[in-house]
Amino acid sequence: MELIFAGIVVLGLSAILSLLLPGNGLRAAVSLIAQLAACICVLSSTVPVLLGGPTSVRSMHWSYPVERVDFEVNAVGAFFLTFSLPMTLLGSVFAVGYLQRDIVRGQRHVGVHFALLSMVQVSYLIIYTVQNSFAFLVGWEIAALSAWLLVIWDYRNQKIRFAGFNYLISTHLSLLFLVTAIAIVHGVTESFHFSDFVPFFRKPSNERSIVFVLLLISFGLKSAFFPFHTWLPRAHSAAPAHVSALMSGVIHKAGLFGMLKVVLMIGEPELWMGWLLIGASALSAFMGILYTLVQRDIKRLLGYSSTENVGIVGIGFGIGCLGLSLHQPVMAALGFGGGLLHIVNHALFKCLLFYGAGSIYRFTHTIDLEKMGGLIKVMKWTGPLFLLGSLASAALPPFNAFASEFLIYLGLFQSVPGLGAGQMALPLFAVLLAFVGGLSAMSIVRAFGLMFLGLPRDPEHSGHDSRENIWMIVPMAIHMIGILAVGLAPVLVLRLIQFPTATVMGAQSLSGESWMNALPVSSLQSVMNVTLIFVAVFAVLFVVRFLLLPRSDRRHVTWGCGYTKPNTRMQYTGSSFSFPMVAVFADILKFWKKKDLPKGVFPKDGSLQTNCVDSVEEKAFVFLNRGERFVRFCLKRIPESVEFSFGVGLLGLVILVALVLSK
Numbered sequence: 001m002e003l004i005f006a007g008i009v010v011l012g013l014s015a016i017l018s019l020l021l022p023g024n025g026l027r028a029a030v031s032l033i034a035q036l037a038a039c040i041c042v043l044s045s046t047v048p049v050l051l052g053g054p055t056s057v058r059s060m061h062w063s064y065p066v067e068r069v070d071f072e073v074n075a076v077g078a079f080f081l082t083f084s085l086p087m088t089l090l091g092s093v094f095a096v097g098y099l100q101r102d103i104v105r106g107q108r109h110v111g112v113h114f115a116l117l118s119m120v121q122v123s124y125l126i127i128y129t130v131q132n133s134f135a136f137l138v139g140w141e142i143a144a145l146s147a148w149l150l151v152i153w154d155y156r157n158q159k160i161r162f163a164g165f166n167y168l169i170s171t172h173l174s175l176l177f178l179v180t181a182i183a184i185v186h187g188v189t190e191s192f193h194f195s196d197f198v199p200f201f202r203k204p205s206n207e208r209s210i211v212f213v214l215l216l217i218s219f220g221l222k223s224a225f226f227p228f229h230t231w232l233p234r235a236h237s238a239a240p241a242h243v244s245a246l247m248s249g250v251i252h253k254a255g256l257f258g259m260l261k262v263v264l265m266i267g268e269p270e271l272w273m274g275w276l277l278i279g280a281s282a283l284s285a286f287m288g289i290l291y292t293l294v295q296r297d298i299k300r301l302l303g304y305s306s307t308e309n310v311g312i313v314g315i316g317f318g319i320g321c322l323g324l325s326l327h328q329p330v331m332a333a334l335g336f337g338g339g340l341l342h343i344v345n346h347a348l349f350k351c352l353l354f355y356g357a358g359s360i361y362r363f364t365h366t367i368d369l370e371k372m373g374g375l376i377k378v379m380k381w382t383g384p385l386f387l388l389g390s391l392a393s394a395a396l397p398p399f400n401a402f403a404s405e406f407l408i409y410l411g412l413f414q415s416v417p418g419l420g421a422g423q424m425a426l427p428l429f430a431v432l433l434a435f436v437g438g439l440s441a442m443s444i445v446r447a448f449g450l451m452f453l454g455l456p457r458d459p460e461h462s463g464h465d466s467r468e469n470i471w472m473i474v475p476m477a478i479h480m481i482g483i484l485a486v487g488l489a490p491v492l493v494l495r496l497i498q499f500p501t502a503t504v505m506g507a508q509s510l511s512g513e514s515w516m517n518a519l520p521v522s523s524l525q526s527v528m529n530v531t532l533i534f535v536a537v538f539a540v541l542f543v544v545r546f547l548l549l550p551r552s553d554r555r556h557v558t559w560g561c562g563y564t565k566p567n568t569r570m571q572y573t574g575s576s577f578s579f580p581m582v583a584v585f586a587d588i589l590k591f592w593k594k595k596d597l598p599k600g601v602f603p604k605d606g607s608l609q610t611n612c613v614d615s616v617e618e619k620a621f622v623f624l625n626r627g628e629r630f631v632r633f634c635l636k637r638i639p640e641s642v643e644f645s646f647g648v649g650l651l652g653l654v655i656l657v658a659l660v661l662s663k
Contacts, residue, residue: 126138278314
């Protein structure tokens with residue numbers, strides 16, 4: 001535990017030094033060195049616990065009303081810390097390349113940015129180890145404020161300030177629900193310690209049900225479950241690419257950790273809790289991928305994809321809760337194991353994709369898919385890495401997400417005695433998950449094709465920088481190595497999630513041998529091996545073709561249906577690519593259109609621009625607008641006179657005195 005405290009001290013000092021030291025280069029260097037040192041300290045403490053070592057516990061005395069704060073590194077907290085800090089370090093490395101102009105020119109104090117990245121890591125160390133709800137809220141708020149300030153780094157842009165404000169409101173709504181739930185539990189237990197909350201959560205009651213729903217809403221807001229997701233695409237589109245990557249891949253995983261913490265305290269959830277979690281998560285996965293399919297902003301597209309993926313994780317957790325409720329340890333292991341594995345899988349490929357989007361933005365100065373094209377010819381590193389990350393996001397073997405979704409599918413197909421009519425519903429959720437996977441593949445084909453294939457759609461955005469930045473490529477390559485490592489060695493990874501899964505399952509956990517026997521390790525490894533053989537054969541054929549085919553015959557113009565001089569206007573747009581699927585869900589998806597149609601016999605050029613509108617966000621703004629008009633309507637009818645104000649004040653004073661005397 002001392003190493004965890006050392007990591008907090010190192011990160012805190014680096015944040016201070018990043019603010020005080022002269023020169024942006026020195027500030028960035030000190031921050032990276034400190035983050036690396038903190039990672040070494042923390043991993044030295046968490047990896048042994050993750051591999052089955054004893055839980056580390058320490059106490060720190062504080063003033064009233066908290067009095068004592070316990071810190072504990074159990075297998076679940078160790079799991080989250082083990083990937084959170086190294087990935088944030090990689091994000092800071094990417095930031096050096098992304099902010100290189102600011103660092104070199106010295107026009108902005110980049111140390112502030114790196115100090116905030118260090119504070120985000122401090123928040124991880126608090127949230128994932130502290131066992132006191134008051135201190136947990138402190139860590140929660142540090143993460144929220146640090147992430148908000150990182151989002152509005154380019155604060156001179158009004159759209160970015162609005163996106164940051166939207167995120168700030170959403171994350172504090174999450175805090176409001178969390179504080180309300182903790183206040184209810186504290187009123188019963190008269191304690192802030194999570195260990196004292198356990199008796200409350202273990203006893204079924206109306207209060208427990210209310211608290212569970214409040215916590216589910218709070219953590220759903222933090223993790224951007226549908227319909228609490230509207231802050232996510234706006235924040236991701238506005239923030240620097242590495243901040244978007246860390247928010248999607250790492251920071252909002254705190255909400256999923258909170259869900260697991262609630263399950264740990266409940267022990268054996270009620271049946272309706274598992275079904276509620278599965279239903280809400282399935283809705284999130286479905287709506288998230290629908291909105292992903294129609295975005296023209298690459299970072300908004302990746303943001304909605306995160307809503308889809310947290311839905312997949314939530315389905316796994318819901319299966320785990322059903323398994324605990326029905327005393328089916330194999331089902332619970334498949335659900336929680338698949339959910340935990342998908343958390344780290346999503347972090348690996350989503351950070352890679354956001355880094356790719358950042359590299360593309362620095363190269364082209366746009367994130368609009370409809371203005372790109374042909375980038376594979378000039379971005380020799382980003383193009384292949386983005387393609388492989390996209391294939392991983394579609395859960396195709398031999399990439400990492402296939403393993404986690406494979407476990408979740410098996411959990412949905414489990415035969416459970418006593419489930420009754422619910423046994424019919426589980427395969428239907430599996431069908432929905434398969435449909436989501438198909439749309440995910442379609443969305444990545446659309447995005448990659450628009451950006452990297454064909455001809456540049458807008459010459460102004462065909463590439464401004466002469467070469468790709470090595471500081472941005474290295475983090476992408478490391479994430480790609482992680483994706484392939486998890487995909488090609490699922491047996492090793494399943495052993496790494498064994499003890500976190502066992503911790504969540506509690507008394508129903510499986511032994512080490514039973515754990516590996518319950519999971520389809522051999523089947524999973526066989527699928528990966530067959531896919532790897534197929535990839536190897538394809539690679540050999542490609543090399544043979546390259547060697548045997550004459551150089552003059554390797555390249556030729558694309559067949560254009562008789563048109564010998566194709567141009568950019570003959571290419572598919574993003575809207576035309578996704579139209580067949582969008583037409584099926586026309587009643588769900590709403591589009592904003594801006595058109596200037598040609599008129600007359602010899603018309604001038606016309607234009608048509610479409611953009612998908614988030615229905616939830618639109619309804620929220622309509623509601624707020626109506627509320628504002630109602631308030632203005634009421635204010636206009638309040639008499640502006642001293643007599644009226646005095647009368648209202650006197651009436652309020654009388655009511656207050658009456659309430660005091662009645663007690």
